[in-house]
Structures are given as C-alpha cells and as structure tokens.
Amino acid sequence: MAAFLAAWGEVVSGVSALVDEALDVEPLGGTTVSWSAVCARERVAQLPDEERLPLCRLHQQTKGAPAPEVNAVLEAFVAHRRVAVLSTLTEAQREVAGASLATLLEHAVAHYAKASAAPVKRGLFKHAKVAAAKHQYGTSSRPEVYVMECPSCRGPRQQEALVCVFCGAGL
Numbered sequence: 001m002a003a004f005l006a007a008w009g010e011v012v013s014g015v016s017a018l019v020d021e022a023l024d025v026e027p028l029g030g031t032t033v034s035w036s037a038v039c040a041r042e043r044v045a046q047l048p049d050e051e052r053l054p055l056c057r058l059h060q061q062t063k064g065a066p067a068p069e070v071n072a073v074l075e076a077f078v079a080h081r082r083v084a085v086l087s088t089l090t091e092a093q094r095e096v097a098g099a100s101l102a103t104l105l106e107h108a109v110a111h112y113a114k115a116s117a118a119p120v121k122r123g124l125f126k127h128a129k130v131a132a133a134k135h136q137y138g139t140s141s142r143p144e145v146y147v148m149e150c151p152s153c154r155g156p157r158q159q160e161a162l163v164c165v166f167c168g169a170g171l
C-alpha cells in the first residue's frame with residue numbers, strides 16, 4: 001500500500017507541477033526550455049509555431065502554452081503512470097484509483113483552461129506574483145488541482161464511500 005500511496009502522491013503533485021509549468025510559458029503560445037523538456041519526456045510532439053498563437057486565441061488564453069498541447073501532455077503523463085499506480089491494487093481499490101485518475105485529469109484540464117484565460121496582471125515581477133499568490137491562498141496546503149482524499153492515508157476516495165478502501169479508516 002505504501003508503494004501505491006507514494007505513486008499516487010507523485011501523480012497528484014506531478015499534474016499540479018505540469019499545469020504551473022505550462023502557465024509559466026512566456027510569451028503567450030511560446031515555449032520554454034523546461035516546457036519543451038516536459039513535452040519530450042512525455043513523448044508529446046509540440047504544436048508547430050504557426051498554430052500556437054491561433055490556438056491560444058481560440059481558447060481565449062492570456063498566457064501559457066497552447067491548451068491542446070497542455071491537455072495532450074497531461075493525458076500522456078497520467079497514462080504513462082497509470083499502470084504503476086494501479087498494478088498493486090485489489091479490484092475495489094483499482095476502481096476508486098482509476099476513477100480518481102480520471103477526475104484528476106478532468107480537474108487539471110479545467111484548471112488550466114481557467115487559469116490560462118485569467119487577466120494578466122501587468123507590471124508584476126515574478127517574485128511579486130509569487131508573494132501575491134501566497135498571500136491569496138494563505139497557509140492552506142490544498143493544491144489547486146485536487147481530488148478528494150482519505151484524511152488518514154491520503155489515498156483517493158469517492159464521495160459516497162463510508163470506509164477508505166486503502167487503509168480501512170471510516171470517512
């Protein structure tokens with residue numbers, strides 16, 4: 001179970017990190033060395049230069065890499081880790097974890113769509129943006145891309161479940 005929880009935690013934090021990485025791409029529709037490296041690692045071909053900006057406009061983006069490229073990377077990232085995440089589980093656990101992976105992907109795609117279309121605050125330096133984000137979210141550690149999790153083992157859970165299928169804790 002420890003192996004599953006570690007793999008699950010890595011997927012959750014990995015998906016959040018990918019969204020942040022894609023949002024940091026400047027200028028709009030461009031790419032960065034680290035974003036290109038992520039695309040290569042997940043074996044997603046980057047969109048051609050001439051399509052990048054029109055696609056961003058189509059998705060009403062104000063920043064970041066083109067949404068279709070980001071969505072392809074998010075899907076690939078989850079798909080590449082799916083087997084490792086699910087392999088050690090019982091059937092009941094696999095069902096919860098599989099559904100939660102789908103929810104995680106959905107939330108990540110929706111979060112990127114929203115965040116990449118948010119008005120850009122002009123004239124803020126990067127450190128000021130970081131400070132503003134910290135201020136805004138306070139000390140809450142809840143990531144912006146999340147799925148419901150068990151308070152005792154942090155495994156994924158389903159809303160209607162009464163008992164955690166991973167650690168047996170009452171929910």
Ligand SMILES: [Zn+2]
Binds near residue numbers: 150154155164165169
């Ligand atoms: Zn649990």
